[in-house]
Amino acid sequence: MSEAQQPLRFDVVTLFPESFSAITDQGVTGRAFKRGLTQFHACNPRQFTQDRHQTVDDRPYGGGPGMVMMYEPMKQSIEFITDRVQKASPEVKPHVIYLSPQGQPLTQKRVEELAKLPQLTLVCGRYEGVDERFIERYVDEEIAIGDFVVSGGELPAMMLMDAVIRLLPGALGHQQSAEQDSFSDGLLDCPHYTRPEVVDGLPVPKVLLEGNHAKIDAWRTEQKVLRTQQRRSDLYQQWLERSKKSKD
Numbered sequence: 001m002s003e004a005q006q007p008l009r010f011d012v013v014t015l016f017p018e019s020f021s022a023i024t025d026q027g028v029t030g031r032a033f034k035r036g037l038t039q040f041h042a043c044n045p046r047q048f049t050q051d052r053h054q055t056v057d058d059r060p061y062g063g064g065p066g067m068v069m070m071y072e073p074m075k076q077s078i079e080f081i082t083d084r085v086q087k088a089s090p091e092v093k094p095h096v097i098y099l100s101p102q103g104q105p106l107t108q109k110r111v112e113e114l115a116k117l118p119q120l121t122l123v124c125g126r127y128e129g130v131d132e133r134f135i136e137r138y139v140d141e142e143i144a145i146g147d148f149v150v151s152g153g154e155l156p157a158m159m160l161m162d163a164v165i166r167l168l169p170g171a172l173g174h175q176q177s178a179e180q181d182s183f184s185d186g187l188l189d190c191p192h193y194t195r196p197e198v199v200d201g202l203p204v205p206k207v208l209l210e211g212n213h214a215k216i217d218a219w220r221t222e223q224k225v226l227r228t229q230q231r232r233s234d235l236y237q238q239w240l241e242r243s244k245k246s247k248d
């Protein structure tokens with residue numbers, strides 16, 4: 001890490017802090033934590049309960065199935081985090097994200113913007129979700145990881161963290177590899193091949209073996225455009241429009 005680069009700090013409100021070892025202890029993200037490029041601090045709303053059972057949820061007003069996470073332990077979690085962050089870095093105002101299927105779908109563009117912030121507070125819901133009044137008062141942004149529902153916000157939070165961490169300078173072996181990934185230039189990535197040259201009768205495209213880097217770059221770009229056109233016509237149209245505008 002360069003001297004000027006401050007670690008990106010994640011404060012996560014979760015009933016299951018231990019589940020985050022999947023991201024803090026392994027692979028590219030685990031290395032980024034070890035190198036000090038990023039930090040993880042959990043806050044469990046149960047620590048702000050008064051009763052013997054450490055209750056954080058209650059039945060929904062109006063009836064219906066499931067339980068709802070209560071306002072007060074969530075509020076105290078956010079206040080605890082704000083205090084902790086400001087003691088460490090008085091100039092930093094926490095940015096609070098609630099992972100929710102009702103949020104804006106996460107995109108690579110938003111991931112790139114989030115990677116530039118000094119701190120992210122991620123709120124993981126459980127049950128039917130969180131009391132709406134908490135969201136209205138404390139949440140800056142709601143983010144969804146797709147149009148489907150999972151049981152809790154921990155996996156969505158880890159997906160967001162992984163996507164952000166791999167963009168931090170020094171997190172990937174080759175900085176270029178993030179720039180070549182799908183979505184970074186609005187297109188899907190090109191196909192990749194490794195040894196052997198022929199496997200089960202299937203050869204590697206000849207152009208990749210000839211060592212002509214200009215030709216390889218042109219082939220890869222062509223493949224990216226073709227794939228995007230075939231698989232994601234929505235992204236292809238956006239890319240076409242952007243390309244037209246930049247030529248005008």
Ligand SMILES: C[S@@+](CC[C@H](N)C(=O)[O-])C[C@H]1O[C@@H](n2cnc3c(N)ncnc32)[C@H](O)[C@@H]1O
Pocket residue numbers: 098099100101102123124125126127128129130143144145146147148149150151152153154156
């Ligand atoms: C069972 S879900 C609640 C779903 C909620 N009743 C709804 O339909 O909008 C429990 C928690 O999982 C998380 N979650 C579920 N699906 C998600 C998604 N697609 N993106 C982000 N978070 C999600 C949220 O934190 C949510 O509070």
